[in-house]
Amino acid sequence: MKLPGNDAIAREADEHIVTRRVQLPRRVVERPLRQVSKRLLMALLVLVGTALIVYFDRAGYGDNSDDHVDLLDAFYYATVTLSTTGYGDITPVSDGARTINILVITPLRVVFLIILVGTTLEVLTERTREEWRLNRWRSTLRDHTVVVGFGTKGRSAIRTVCATGLKKEQVVVVDPSGKVIDAANAEGFVGVVGDGTRSDVLRRAEVHKARQIIIATQRDDTAVLVSLTARQLNKGAKIVAAVREEENAPLLRQSGADSVITSASAAGRLLGLSVLSPKAGRVMEDLIQQGSGLDIIERPAIKAEVGLSPRETDDLVVSVVRGHRVLGYDDPAVGKLQLTDRLITIVRSTTSPHPEIKAAPRERD
Template sequence: MVSARDWVGARTTVTTVFIVAILSAVTGILNISSPVAGGVFSSVIPEVIRITAGFTGTLTGFLLLASVYGLRRRLRPAWYSTVILLPVSAAQGLIQSPARAIPLIGFSIISLVLCLLNYRAFDRDLDWNVTQLSALLAIAGAQTYATAGAYALREQFNGVDSLFDAFYFALVTGSTVGYGDITPRTAVAKLFGMSALLVTVASFAVALGVLLTPAIEARLTKALGRMTESQLEILDNHILVLGHGELTEPILEELEDRADVLIITPNAERAQRLSDRGYDVFTADPSDEESLKRARVEVARSAIVATNNDAEDALAILTARQLNPDIHIVAAATQRENEPKLRRAGADTVISPAALGGHFLAESAIGGGGLETVEERLLEEQPDEMVEDADTNAADTDANSDD
């Protein structure tokens, strides 16, 4: 059953911001290729601003895509940038052409509301490592060097008349585009151009390596049947399956396409097989505190513990209950005498499949009728319907006891 939290949670926020980013980029491209005269403020806004809003809409879209990456990691700076860019995106739509930008404006407003509602969900600080800081400083330093040098030697260049021209020269030089519209006229300018080329290209190469390394690591992690940190950080209102065994398989089949499920198992080979089948798997010890924290147990909807080892299940239950006192924990007891122990460990509901199956078989053997019908009804009934029936029966029992 989909709850209201699923519709307005952090995952939905990231999705809608991603849609805004795509719409902004597409709308900007359309306005560049086929400009539309008019707009709500066309009578008071100069034409140059309307034209600028047209092509900068694409830039806003790409900036929002970068913010989406940060939102997936629940970064607070990404939340701030998104809150700033969404009104800009909506304003660009109003300035350009409201008729063409209606979806952009609408999704921008919806995304902004969702961002404000989920402020607490994006609470991670931006933690730059030494490599990332070095890459940023290298790019900034190289661009500063090329811009300042070109401006200082502007009389020895063709086409450099302002600081903006100098920055343009630094950018096209570092990206190795080299349109040829700015050229050195003296030996000194040529020597400077060569040095600027080496410095800026090297800085871009360093930055490219820093950006590609996490992507390569993510691919390798997926190939090994594990989830990446960014995938773990976006989990919200999910169901944790702590451990994997024979009892877990039918549970996964029942939950498939009904909820977001994360399986935690220490067995790397089993994790690989489950990942190949399309399940989200985290290779870790389900009774380890750090592992459950990384699996975001604090915002999980519920936890299921159903392996063939009641002792290990009890440890997983204790850890999950300690980290999230409000989480609903369901456990399967391999041995019926362990049911009270699992409840004392912190499980809200404990079921013994072996005892239940044995009861059904025994009743059937001594002539109990209708058991197959009961089994078929239980298997065909949706989980939410079963919960409603249980609540109704509990209410009837309380009413009868009062009478």
């Protein structure tokens, strides 16, 4: 396996050094042109409203030029007043006009100024809100899932995990492409733009607090480096990685991955099975698609199953995980089920799990 050259690594590091950041999913906002149009319309309404107030109370105003306030003078007064220019050529002279200026026109002046500087205020507010959301996200995030690589493999892995009940708020996507992270945000996932082989990028994804890490990068050498870095930051997380070539799987396991999936070989075996038996291939494809038809799941044995053989359980048990061993359902070493066993079963996706199964914590293999 070839590792990337120093020039390529340096180039990638320079490219991502500015773009590394955490992006929380954004709410859908209006287009800038629509926002500006709405602000202009609001400002115009305030201006017209102020002018009409002055015009209807024109007897209480004095004009230094002709002592008469008409509609044009009212709009002129509203304009210079709301913009705080205030030339002083038209002034309220009666008590009623001055009272209206205090109680009505002055608040309208404040509203008018807020509308004019609304863009700046919105930017400041958005930055404060985003910083608050980010700090809150960091403080509450625990036992989440980090997915490095949001390509075809990464997306499929996330959909499968979310189909089992994992909330989108508990998934963090790491990818070097800003456009890819934007796509992840659009689907409701938190994203970190950056190179997953760098420890500072993985720290931004809170890898040290993650329960499981999925590595779905495009290159096998990148997957090895990501696995090494992730395992250094988190000794207890479950790391699952995908490689293209089967010869690289042992190296990935040595780098810290608990499970390694060879994508090319797995696809080839499924193709071969589909050729020999199309229906069997269809069943296998159904099993690996969580949430439809048949699902294959791993769950702890419940109290009612202790002392039974795998064949005597309600679910179809295909394997029993005992300690670090995976035993077939017909393996004589299984004997009777124990409370510490974990069962790999095939169930229908519409079947609701036992209450004890839902509450049981996940264990590392």
